[in-house]
Amino acid sequence: MSASDNDRISYLSGETVESLTPQERAELDELLRALEAPGMWVEPDPGLEDRVVAAIAAEVARAPGEEATGAPAEDAARAAAAQGRPVVPLAPVRPARARWRLRRPVFALGGLATAAAAIAVALVLALGGSSRAPLQFAMAVTGTPLAPGAHGSATLTKTESGWRIDLSARGLPHLQNGRYYQAWLKNPAGILVPVGTFNDALHVTLWSGAPVTQFRAFSVTVQQANGNPVSSGRRVLVGIAHQIR
Amino acid sequence: MQEGDLRARFRRGDPDAVRSVYRSHGRLVYAVAYRVLGNRDLAEEATQQTFVKAWRAAQSFAEDRELAPWLAAIARRVAIDIYRREALRAADPLESVAPGDPALVASPQSAEAIYDVWEVRQAVAQLPPDEQEVVRLQHLDGFTHTQIAEKLGVAVGTVKSRSFRAHKRLASLLGHLRE
Numbered sequence: 001m002s003a004s005d006n007d008r009i010s011y012l013s014g015e016t017v018e019s020l021t022p023q024e025r026a027e028l029d030e031l032l033r034a035l036e037a038p039g040m041w042v043e044p045d046p047g048l049e050d051r052v053v054a055a056i057a058a059e060v061a062r063a064p065g066e067e068a069t070g071a072p073a074e075d076a077a078r079a080a081a082a083q084g085r086p087v088v089p090l091a092p093v094r095p096a097r098a099r100w101r102l103r104r105p106v107f108a109l110g111g112l113a114t115a116a117a118a119i120a121v122a123l124v125l126a127l128g129g130s131s132r133a134p135l136q137f138a139m140a141v142t143g144t145p146l147a148p149g150a151h152g153s154a155t156l157t158k159t160e161s162g163w164r165i166d167l168s169a170r171g172l173p174h175l176q177n178g179r180y181y182q183a184w185l186k187n188p189a190g191i192l193v194p195v196g197t198f199n200d201a202l203h204v205t206l207w208s209g210a211p212v213t214q215f216r217a218f219s220v221t222v223q224q225a226n227g228n229p230v231s232s233g234r235r236v237l238v239g240i241a242h243q244i245r
Numbered sequence: 246m247q248e249g250d251l252r253a254r255f256r257r258g259d260p261d262a263v264r265s266v267y268r269s270h271g272r273l274v275y276a277v278a279y280r281v282l283g284n285r286d287l288a289e290e291a292t293q294q295t296f297v298k299a300w301r302a303a304q305s306f307a308e309d310r311e312l313a314p315w316l317a318a319i320a321r322r323v324a325i326d327i328y329r330r331e332a333l334r335a336a337d338p339l340e341s342v343a344p345g346d347p348a349l350v351a352s353p354q355s356a357e358a359i360y361d362v363w364e365v366r367q368a369v370a371q372l373p374p375d376e377q378e379v380v381r382l383q384h385l386d387g388f389t390h391t392q393i394a395e396k397l398g399v400a401v402g403t404v405k406s407r408s409f410r411a412h413k414r415l416a417s418l419l420g421h422l423r424e
Contacts, residue, residue: 013411014383034362036385036387037362039279041385042275042276042279042288044275044289048275048289052296053263055293055297056297059300060257
């Protein structure tokens with residue numbers, strides 16, 4: 001590494017360096033500006049992955065002729081092992097046009113990946129059913145004529161305590177002063193089960209003791225705290241849950 | 246799962262494949278959206294819409310194309326649409342609008358600036374955690390080496406050496422060294 005490279009690194013790490021040319025300084029300042037941008041450091045909410053999966057599952061369920069395979073990871077690992085090929089995730093690729101000359105490290109995938117895949121498959125087979133993912137449903141939720149701009153998605157996951165419903169919806173105003181939202185699940189016979197109340201639907205966790213396998217129709221109504229706990233019938237958000245796992 | 250298989254399963258909407266594509270590219274999509282919108286909730290909305298649009302368009306996606314720039318381009322378009330929607334919706338008095346509201350942002354970022362975010366973000370992600378922390382405290386939070394040392398409870402010399410090592414790696418990964 002040349003002395004000039006040491007100067008460049010020192011400049012980047014905050015030292016005062018006099019030897020750099022204005023051109024060199026400008027190049028490095030560009031990188032410093034990128035490092036200072038908040039967008040460089042933000043991380044998406046961990047629940048976003050489930051919401052993305054739920055949104056696509058809902059699209060698949062709506063699209064005629066399309067069908068999700070829903071193959072569990074264990075099945076994929078077994079299939080891959082049976083064919084003697086390693087299980088490798090999709091590698092992120094960099095944009096074709098890049099101003100900075102990013103050198104991509106070259107990984108020796110061959111033996112290492114095969115060995116890792118063999119270990120992963122062995123673990124999956126050894127653990128058997130104990131590693132199976134919980135039953136999960138998902139849905140897109142849309143606004144009714146009472147809330148035409150509302151939209152969002154939800155995942156419904158079976159747990160030991162009941163069904164956890166993670167709802168994320170936009171376009172519903174914040175309710176207060178005795179008004180609130182109430183979520184419901186309904187079965188084909190029309191039986192309604194309340195699953196929780198809230199003021200704002202941006203990120204809500206609801207719980208259902210009724211099985212989502214039977215109670216798949218989801219709705220949200222606007223309620224008034226007036227001593228009458230039945231549904232007001234003023235539905236603002238609806239959706240149908242589909243199994244994704 | 247080979248990439249070809251993964252793409253085929255993503256087209257079918259297989260949840261495992263969707264998760265795999267999200268895990269490898271979700272941060273990129275989110276970073277692009279955030280770069281345009283400057284708002285976490287809206288960036289999440291844009292990320293969700295981007296993956297749905299990508300799934301809808303996946304049938305026509307050529308096998309030999311790279312996923313990252315394709316997803317980044319969709320993310321940018323989606324984010325700009327949301328940006329315009331939010332800008333149109335901003336009918337509140339100016340003093341009541343938060344400084345970070347997209348309606349107050351001058352214009353969406355260029356595609357070039359967005360790809361820069363991706364390049365640098367990838368490079369930062371390759372740093373060891375202790376070096377990432379120093380770089381973050383130095384550049385995002387604007388702390389001096391002395392302040393970082395106090396915050397982390399280590400010697401200033403340790404912070405300086407971590408910072409030097411981190412920036413050496415970044416400069417090397419991003420082609421800023423002459424060698």
